[in-house]
Amino acid sequence: DAEVAGVGRPLRVRAVAGAVVGAAGAAALAGCAVSERTASAASLLGLGVVLTLIATVIAGPLLVRPVIRVLGGAFPALFGSVGRMSQRNALRNPRRTGATAAALMVGLALVGGMSVASESMTASFDRQIDRTLGADFVIQNTNFLPFPKEVTDEVRGTEGVGLVVRGRFTPVAVRLPDGDRVETTAAGYDPRLDEVANITYTAGDSAAALADGRLAMDRDFARDHGVRAGSTVPVEFQGGRSAELTVGALTDQDSAEGFGTQGGLYFGLGTLERYAPGGQDSALYVNAAPGTGDDELRARLEAALDPYPQVQVRDLADYKQLVHDQIAVLLYLVYALLGLAIIIAVLGVVNTLALSVVERTREIGLLRAIGLARRQLRRMIRLESVVIAVFGAVLGLALGLVWGVCTQQVLALQGMTALAIPWVTIVAVVIGSAVIGVVAALLPALRASRMNVLAAIAHE
Known part of the structure; x- marks a missing residue:
């Protein structure tokens, strides 16, 4: 109209x-x-x-x-x-x-x-x-900070625990062949890492990565900085210590960050203790002993860790949540x-x-x-x-x-x-x-x- x-x-x-x-x-x-x-x-x-x-x-x-x-x-x-x-x-x-x-x-x-x-x-x-986590349980602080050695001892002494693999984290600086100096966080693990984590390697294996004086690095990070398996890279630890570590393995975790953080750097706890002694565990990867059910073991772990309310017991579903x-x-x-x-x-x-x-x-x-x-x-x-x-x-x-x-x-x-x-x-x-x-x-x-x-x- x-x-x-x-x-x-x-x-x-x-x-x-x-x-x-x-x-x-x-x-x-x-x-x-x-x-x-x-x-x-x-x-x-x-x-x-x-x-x-x-x-x-x-x-x-x-x-x-x-x-x-x-x-x-x-x-x-x-x-x-x-x-x-x-x-x-x-x-x-x-x-x-x-x-x-x-x-x-x-x-x-x-x-x-x-x-x-x-x-x-x-x-x-x-x-x-x-794809990566193979442990029955992961024990960590609520805020992911390190926890006292007593926590590790309590977990190891819990009935039904079959395997405990410790994980520690430490800040490092890596000098790479292309001239870059990358500050990141590296991880240290016990030798039986393969039993609690599924890691894909393009070169080497867990034994080579965790051997004394060796480290593992993410494949893409290594390629971008001109590093190969067998290369030696200077690594600076806290407290002024430094070391020449050999790249024993390259990983392909479908992530530019690798298994750890930037660069996916990790090595054995023996190497970490030598250059950064006195550190505390940040994660425990726990598998049940044969004959012990997951629910049963979880109840025991939670009871054992009751004096440490900040420490959480998580399974795969908890981690996803x-x-x-x-x-x-x-x-x-x-x-x-x-x-x-x-x-x-x-x-x-x-x-x-x-x-x-x-x-x-x-x-x-x-x-x-x-x-x-x-x-x-x-x-x-x-x-x-x-x-x-x-x-x-x-x-x-x-x-x-x-x-x-x-x-x-x-x-x-x-x-x-x-x-x-x-x-x-x-x-x-x-x-x-x-x-x-x-x-x-x-x-x-x-x-x-x-x-x-x-x-x-x-x-x-």
Whole structure:
């Protein structure tokens, strides 16, 4: 009945600007996916995220018509003429619809990207733990700090314990053939490491790695710094001690960090005691003796360690849960941002619908005059709100999935090679967006349904 100001203006400038910025963002994300260096990949990822977000906001109005025609395609069949009008109302002003959905789109893009990244990290850690950890139990401090020797003695003296392999960590600095000096943390282990850990070697074995005066190193780290099996590298320990250690083994733990931390450096406890004496154990890898069940041994270990409440007994499932909980902290921060985005999105949809109702006052009056019931009018506005909210959710999640996959490619350079898509979360977010649309439409729909029909028809 009445034209809305600015509806007919062309979107050519937006199309050109969105295409240029979007192409630059896509190129940055593609470069991130194929990069082989973590630093450059992360930089390209950040640039790609910013550019594609800007491009989507700019080009959002261009996507309104094709996407909403699909999202609202079933409305006419389900709700008749009311559904058809709600779909067309959402299409009436693409600029406004795109701007209204932008707040929800940005929030859900962040949530989608972080969800994919966190799910991939969780799957990668689970795979790594399953593949690497072979001990029945791991005993560590809650904060991973070293514990007193009495703890080790208590564990060894517990009935049903068959094998205890000690693990210690020490800061070291390694001078490499390419001239780099890398400060990292190395680990020291008892000789029977193979019985509690599954380590893949590309050169040498555990016996060579843990022999006196030898060490093991991650294969990729060694390749990047020009180290080979049999090379001698200077290692600086705390307290000013230094040693020339021979690389006895190279590992391939599907991680740039190897079995330990950066460089995957580890050696025998005999070597560690010689150059960094007096250290405390940081982890105990425990296997049950033949004839002792895991549940039985766990109960005994927990009873023996009762005087040391900071020391935890963990099995494989506990270790996975520990990692899951740490990753979940990041997600909680993202969900807090999502909560703010939802509040902003709801206010935006409410504002847009309220303005739309005012602009269409005479039109609403005419519809009521020819028989549109109050209930049908409220439904029309609710459906319009729902399709706008779901439009923002679809754009945001599509963008977030791309960001998440690219983030996983960066994580893969650090050994987190599993890609996992949280489909349950994605479906829940889409459904939640529809609910947000319904909630946002309550007040505008109620206001529209209470209009005086004759006054609305006479409205200029």
